Amino acid sequence: MNPGELICYILAGVVVISALVVVLTANLVRSVFLFFVTLFALAGLYVFSLADFVAVTQVIVYVGGVLVLMLFAFMLSNKELLNSLRQPAAAKLSMLTNIPAGIVAAGVFTVLAISTKGLQLAAPSGMSLFPAGMLNAGDNTIHLLGVRLMTNYLLPFELASVFLLMALIGAAHLARKGKEST
Amino acid sequence: MIPLEHYLLISAALFCIGLYAVFTRRNAIQVLIGIEFMINAAVINFVAFSKYDKAKLGGQVFALFAIVLAAAGVAVALAIILNVYKYYKTIDPGKIDELRD
Numbered sequence: 001m002n003p004g005e006l007i008c009y010i011l012a013g014v015v016v017i018s019a020l021v022v023v024l025t026a027n028l029v030r031s032v033f034l035f036f037v038t039l040f041a042l043a044g045l046y047v048f049s050l051a052d053f054v055a056v057t058q059v060i061v062y063v064g065g066v067l068v069l070m071l072f073a074f075m076l077s078n079k080e081l082l083n084s085l086r087q088p089a090a091a092k093l094s095m096l097t098n099i100p101a102g103i104v105a106a107g108v109f110t111v112l113a114i115s116t117k118g119l120q121l122a123a124p125s126g127m128s129l130f131p132a133g134m135l136n137a138g139d140n141t142i143h144l145l146g147v148r149l150m151t152n153y154l155l156p157f158e159l160a161s162v163f164l165l166m167a168l169i170g171a172a173h174l175a176r177k178g179k180e181s182t
Numbered sequence: 183m184i185p186l187e188h189y190l191l192i193s194a195a196l197f198c199i200g201l202y203a204v205f206t207r208r209n210a211i212q213v214l215i216g217i218e219f220m221i222n223a224a225v226i227n228f229v230a231f232s233k234y235d236k237a238k239l240g241g242q243v244f245a246l247f248a249i250v251l252a253a254a255g256v257a258v259a260l261a262i263i264l265n266v267y268k269y270y271k272t273i274d275p276g277k278i279d280e281l282r283d
Binding site for chain 1: 183184186187188189190191192194195196197198199200201202205206207209211212215217218219222226227229230232233234235236237238239240241242243244245246247249250251252253254255256257258259260262263264265283
């Protein structure tokens with residue numbers, strides 16, 4: 001196992017373990033900060049999958065945008081928002097009620113893991129599997145992505161910009177403190 | 183070179199962790215984080231498969247779209263959560279059980 005693979009598996013371990021802690025911990029603020037660690041390790045995994053631009057976007061959008069947004073939501077909202085989350089009396093009961101959810105999640109994971117076991121990439125008859133070849137570590141993916149975004153995927157690109165404008169207006173409207181917003 | 187199966191396994195684990203969070207968490211922000219985990223599991227799959235598609239790079243392009251749309255979704259969802267808190271004084275999804283004012 002070369003150092004690159006080792007780093008990749010360490011990142012994978014960080015992703016899974018920190019995600020587990022995010023989900024299992026009772027402390028909301030700690031869970032949000034560990035969410036940050038998960039997203040960073042995920043960006044590292046994207047780099048190992050030869051998607052460096054996606055990794056940079058992940059860091060900028062998620063770590064810079066989503067996480068700051070979540071922290072702002074805490075800070076701007078009432079202090080009771082955080083206090084009301086602690087329910088020590090219901091803690092024991094909730095441990096018990098979480099068991100079915102754990103069984104369902106473990107079952108879904110087992111099904112997915114078994115289905116990836118015998119995975120074979122196969123092309124339809126008469127076609128080659130990778131007509132353009134595989135991506136190599138030396139390829140300039142930013143160049144390739146830019147060309148594709150402006151040619152093959154121009155419509156989804158423009159739709160995404162319209163959607164972002166919609167989301168921006170919608171979120172600003174929802175979060176505003178208007179006199180008539182009762 | 184990491185085999186494709188390992189990416190799929192990581193993605194499956196992340197998806198199931200997100201699923202568990204959506205089922206069990208008692209505040210809407212952690213449910214939202216669970217949904218983000220599930221979206222990120224899909225993005226890992228997109229990115230892992232796009233290695234085999236140098237011509238069109240569809241996986242990476244749609245991974246970018248998924249990240250952008252998820253960010254927009256978080257913005258709207260947090261605004262909704264804050265509004266819900268204003269009305270009900272709680273963000274436990276189990277306690278918000280009526281639609282009218």
